[in-house]
Amino acid sequence: MDQPATSPERGSPRKRRVTAETMAEAGIALTLPRVTVKSVAQSLGVSIVAIYNNIEDLCALKALVAEEILRRWSPPLPADDESMHDALLTLASAMRELVHSNPGIAEYLIGLTPSSIDAIRMADVVQTRYRVRYDLTPKQATWAVITVVEHALALAEIVYNDARRDREYDDAIAARTDLDTLPGAYDTIDRGPDGMFVWSMRTVVVGTLALVQAPDFEQA
Template identity: 40%
Template sequence: MTTKAVGAGRARGRPRLVTRKVIIEAGIALTLDEVTIQGVAEILGVSRVAVYRHVPSQDALRLLVAEGILERWSPPETAEESVEGFLLALAVSLRKLVSDHPGIAGYLSRLQLGSRVSMARFEQTHVRLVDLGLEPWEASWMASTVAQQAIGVTAVFGSEESRVQREEVLATAAAEFSVFPIKHVHARELGDDAVFRWTMRGLVRGCLAQLADDDPRPVSDRPAG
């Protein structure tokens, strides 16, 4: 989305009051991948100096916008009172978050340790799993594992560019190979949503089963005996 398109409808007259909230709104409209101090200033119809009064640098601007996005996101509400159901809903919710906000995946994956917003959101998901019956360490391992995979898969394979590339590779592979392309043909027929859910469900079930007989904690943190 261009800054001209976003700001075209602004009326002339009194300069707009610049606040962190309106900066976040402008940044979300531009997306994290494209947001700049200049772009935000153009959308708001103000000078760059007016934006710099609230964010001292480009990196600070991106972090502010990322936090604004995360403040609007919360762990999914699901009627299915099960660990598997919640984790699958979490994966789907994170997929939508990453798809709707290009660039947010990097902030989620790096887990900005200076950001209380991101840490608070992740803590909410972990506590929800404890409420559903997991031990705190199990909740931490499961939520982190599912989140990392959901975010990573969506960031790498969820873009339109990625889909176009897969189609091109599939067209070539189908003419030369007999086994390798099968999954990709099925995936195209099922749709990305169904394939993502199938993949995440398998991950959740596998990790839950593994917790039962393969404790990932350091030996010093495991119960005696």
């Protein structure tokens, strides 16, 4: 009688087929800051060599993961009855949510290269919608969207995040008698990180609109 096939050793990771899709899925689960060739290989239960057989290097692996994150994300586009001011604020808030939901994506977005095929295509779709909806020139649409997106990425990544202690020290600063201006700038309204982000982005949006609508913008 034939002997039964030897069962796999218990506890060993189940090997998965190595494809762009499975590597991207593993990378998303890990999050971009934790993506390495070794970590993805371990997640898939394969060797490091198996990963390198399908990807050029770590940068390419991270780009693969980031591009898949962006393919699954739908940026908000201006509605037919929406002002450009409101549409840009909505876009800024969506970028902040994207950054906070996907650690590491901000770093990828600020360093796009010609090989970032899907990310650049998505950016073009957004800018084209702004150009058509608000009767802008290509330069106006591109500068408006990029300016707002870059500031939203920076604020979301560095300033208005979970580590920010918004009002923890406000009362103590407001009570100082050796300061002339700062105490008077603190109010009693607790806007929270979300409110402060929108407040800051309103400044960016208003300034951006004034700039791109200036008569000499195309010559700048």
